[in-house]
Structures are given as C-alpha cells and as structure tokens.
Amino acid sequence: MLKRMVTMTAAVALVAGLAWAQPAPPQAPAKVTAIKAGRLIDPETGTASANQVILIEGEKIKEVGPAVKIPPGAEVIDLSKLTVLPGFVDAHTHMGITYKEEPESNQYYLTYVMEGSPLRAIQAASNGVQMLSSGFTVVRDVGNNALYVDTALRQAIEQGWLPGPTVIPSGPMIGSTGGQYWPPPEMYKYHNIMYPEYIDANSPEEIVRAVRENMLFGAKTIKLCIDCKPWGYSVDDIKLVIREAKACNCKVEGHVQTPEGAQRAIDAGIDIIGHGRALTPEHHKQMAAKGIFLAGTDTPFTAWRGSAESFKITAEKLRSAYDNKVPLTFSTDMDYWNDRMKKADGRWMSRGEITITFIDTWKDAKIPPADILKALTITGYKAAGVYDERGPIKPGMFADLVAVEGDPLANIDAVRTVSFVMKNGMVFKKDGVMTPEQFFHPGPVKGWRRR
Numbered sequence: 001m002l003k004r005m006v007t008m009t010a011a012v013a014l015v016a017g018l019a020w021a022q023p024a025p026p027q028a029p030a031k032v033t034a035i036k037a038g039r040l041i042d043p044e045t046g047t048a049s050a051n052q053v054i055l056i057e058g059e060k061i062k063e064v065g066p067a068v069k070i071p072p073g074a075e076v077i078d079l080s081k082l083t084v085l086p087g088f089v090d091a092h093t094h095m096g097i098t099y100k101e102e103p104e105s106n107q108y109y110l111t112y113v114m115e116g117s118p119l120r121a122i123q124a125a126s127n128g129v130q131m132l133s134s135g136f137t138v139v140r141d142v143g144n145n146a147l148y149v150d151t152a153l154r155q156a157i158e159q160g161w162l163p164g165p166t167v168i169p170s171g172p173m174i175g176s177t178g179g180q181y182w183p184p185p186e187m188y189k190y191h192n193i194m195y196p197e198y199i200d201a202n203s204p205e206e207i208v209r210a211v212r213e214n215m216l217f218g219a220k221t222i223k224l225c226i227d228c229k230p231w232g233y234s235v236d237d238i239k240l241v242i243r244e245a246k247a248c249n250c251k252v253e254g255h256v257q258t259p260e261g262a263q264r265a266i267d268a269g270i271d272i273i274g275h276g277r278a279l280t281p282e283h284h285k286q287m288a289a290k291g292i293f294l295a296g297t298d299t300p301f302t303a304w305r306g307s308a309e310s311f312k313i314t315a316e317k318l319r320s321a322y323d324n325k326v327p328l329t330f331s332t333d334m335d336y337w338n339d340r341m342k343k344a345d346g347r348w349m350s351r352g353e354i355t356i357t358f359i360d361t362w363k364d365a366k367i368p369p370a371d372i373l374k375a376l377t378i379t380g381y382k383a384a385g386v387y388d389e390r391g392p393i394k395p396g397m398f399a400d401l402v403a404v405e406g407d408p409l410a411n412i413d414a415v416r417t418v419s420f421v422m423k424n425g426m427v428f429k430k431d432g433v434m435t436p437e438q439f440f441h442p443g444p445v446k447g448w449r450r451r
C-alpha cells in the first residue's frame with residue numbers, strides 16, 4: 001500500500017511538473033577579480049579616469065573607482081599600462097554566412113545552395129570566437145543565417161558550451177514574396193528556395209505567423225525586408241510587425257534600400273534602419289526626432305572590398321546622419337571573404353579584425369573619436385536592447401570589457417588591436433593571446449533553459 005502511494009505521489013508530481021526535491025549543491029563563493037586599469041574610458045560621457053579599480057564578483061561588476069578596496073584572495077589583473085573600455089558592438093552582422101569569390105562569384109544566393117545549416121553553424125561558432133578576440137562582446141545577428149544558426153549560436157554561448165559575444169539573433173529575415181531573391185519559378189514554387197533564408201509573409205496573418213515563429217525559435221530582434229521588392233511592406237504592415245514583436249521585447253530592424261521604403265519605415269516608427277545608402281538628410285532629421293537607430297553598414301574602401309566612388313557616398317551619408325544627430329551604431333554587414341584579407345606579414349585577418357576596419361569610414365566622415373566610441377559601445381547596447389544589463393562599466397552590470405594600448409579618445413586606431421578581453425567576468429584574452437579554456441564545457445553548465 002505504501003509503495004503504491006509512493007508511486008502515485010511520484011506520478012502526481014511528474015504530471016504537475018514538480019521537480020524532485022533535491023538539496024541544492026553547495027555553491028562555491030563567486031570568484032572575485034580586481035582589474036587595475038591605467039585609464040578607464042566612459043564612452044557615455046567621452047571621458048577617461050586614471051588609475052581605476054574594477055572589482056568583479058562572479059559574472060558582474062561590483063564596484064568601480066580609484067580607491068576600491070581589493071579583498072584578500074581576489075585575483076588581481078594588472079592593466080595599469082592599458083586603457084580599459086566597454087566591449088564593442090557590431091549592430092548589424094551575419095555570423096552564419098560567408099560568401100566568397102570562389103566558388104560563388106560573391107553571389108550569396110549561391111552560398112545558400114552550396115552550404116547547409118550544419119556547416120554554417122560551425123562557421124558562426126568560429127566567427128563568434130574571432131569577433132570576441134577583437135573585443136566585440138555583443139553582436140546583432142540579423143538574418144541570412146540558414147536554419148536558425150543565429151539563435152542556436154546564442155543558445156550555445158548562453159548555456160556555456162563555447163565563448164562568443166552576446167548574440168541578438170533575428171532568425172530568418174521576413175519579407176514579402178521573394179525576400180531578396182529573384183528566383184526562377186521552378187525553384188520558388190517547387191523547391192521552396194526562399195526558406196530558410198527568408199520567410200515569405202504577405203498578408204497580415206502571414207506576417208503575424210512569421211514574427212511568432214521567429215520568436216518561438218529564439219529570435220531576440222525582428223528583421224524585416226521593407227523594400228526588397230517593389231511590392232514591399234506598407235506602413236500598416238510594419239506597424240503590425242512592431243506590435244507583434246513587443247511580445248518578445250524585440251526591436252524591429254528594417255532593411256531599407258529605397259528612399260520610399262525609408263519613409264515608410266520611419267512613418268511606422270521602426271526601431272532601427274539597416275543600411276544608410278538610401279537615406280536623405282530629411283530622413284536623417286526625422287530619424288533623430290523619433291530616436292530611430294541607424295545601422296548604416298558603412299563599408300570602407302579596402303584592398304579586399306569596395307570602390308573609391310562608393311566609399312565617398314557612404315562616408316558622406318554617414319556624416320549627414322551624424323550632423324543631423326541620428327543615434328548611430330557601428331555596423332558592418334561583414335559576411336564575405338576573399339584571399340586579399342591578409343595582413344602585411346601575410347597572415348589572415350580574423351573576422352573581428354576585418355570588422356573593426358569599418359572605423360575607416362567613420363574616420364573619413366571626420367567623426368570625432370569620442371563619438372565613434374559611443375557608436376561602437378553605448379548606442380550599440382541600446383539598439384541591441386542590452387543596455388540595462390551589459391555594456392557600461394558600472395556596478396551591477398555583466399563584466400564585459402576590453403583593454404587596448406594608447407588612448408582611443410585621442411586616436412581611434414587604438415581600438416584596432418585589443419590585447420585583453422573579459423566576458424561575463426571571465427578572461428578570454430590576455431596579453432594579446434586568447435585564453436578561452438574557462439569558456440568550454442561538456443554540457444549546458446549555465447542551464448539548459450538559457451536561450
């Protein structure tokens with residue numbers, strides 16, 4: 001009888017979804033780390049303070065100041081010869097795609113056909129490590145990521161499988177018929193070539209379904225193709241997306257490539273406009289008034305990409321946005337590779353090193369270093385929706401920070417080479433060398449529910 005009752009109790013507990021009562025494992029006291037910063041930059045104010053101590057307990061910052069008492073037993077990290085600043089944000093990138101001159105002739109439509117989600121997920125994991133090594137602790141990963149490679153990457157990093165930035169994934173870009181493709185009828189109708197790179201959504205019902213699917217599969221932002229096709233999305237369509245996306249607290253980014261599309265996105269009150277090329281000074285003024293972020297994806301002219309003429313326009317557009325006080329994020333669209341991406345000594349550049357070259361455009365637009373730093377950090381955190389929990393080097397925040405030689409407030413080129421990286425209070429890079437051991441685990445040590 002007793003046995004039967006025990007069995008029944010067990011069944012009831014299972015049905016009710018109750019966890020078996022188990023004593024919580026004894027928690028080791030959180031590790032305490034003290035960083036001695038020779039110079040500490042606050043990009044919010046564009047100022048620096050000398051000889052600061054940052055006290056970190058576990059994953060978070062506990063205290064910051066010149067006279068913080070370092071408790072006995074704390075690990076002391078001496079960065080007194082370096083400048084410490086918050087980690088960087090790429091507010092528009094694509095971690096799970098790398099299109100190439102060979103074999104795709106830079107046609108990223110072909111990458112979808114030739115490389116499946118598993119390979120692209122592994123590329124994304126590698127790109128995450130490379131980005132973190134260059135100081136990028138947050139990335140907005142906005143589409144063209146095969147079958148939810150982006151949300152899987154976020155989940156794997158959050159659960160503790162491997163190091164990487166905090167990923168703000170969008171899932172597949174939502175677009176009206178065709179997305180960014182112009183597929184032939186047989187590929188579109190019989191082979192469903194659009195999916196998973198794009199979700200076709202035309203009617204209000206389809207739009208709602210698409211947004212909810214992305215949220216279900218882990219999206220933390222929603223990416224919309226505003227005007228990839230002449231039929232595009234109306235102001236009402238965009239408003240519907242914004243309304244649905246509120247359920248996941250997701251900001252909505254619109255891919256914009258025409259002035260008309262830009263106007264519709266602005267009228268609908270979108271959160272972020274992706275790509276700055278179609279925007280006029282009038283658009284910039286309206287964006288500033290409404291607080292709409294710009295992720296301009298401002299490609300510099302380099303040995304591996306771009307042209308002088310195109311670069312000139314890009315820098316002029318960025319300057320106009322700056323002059324009109326648009327909230328500017330650092331953003332790149334960095335999702336390609338070719339064999340000219342090498343350093344002077346012949347070694348390959350990493351995805352992170354290529355990404356940071358985009359400051360060339362900001363320099364050419366004559367934007368002061370303090371404002372470039374703000375775009376690279378504070379405005380990026382805000383656009384990513386993480387500003388309340390990570391980014392600023394303040395008590396209560398996750399300890400994500402980097403250190404560089406020199407003073408980026410005087411010479412922004414200092415951010416090109418990051419010698420120290422901390423993510424969630426753990427050292428990822430020190431003295432210019434990656435030390436990622438603490439980030440690799442054989443299971444979801446931070447909890448399998450984390451996504």
Ligand SMILES: [Zn+2]
Pocket residue numbers: 092093094142333
């Ligand atoms: Zn893009």
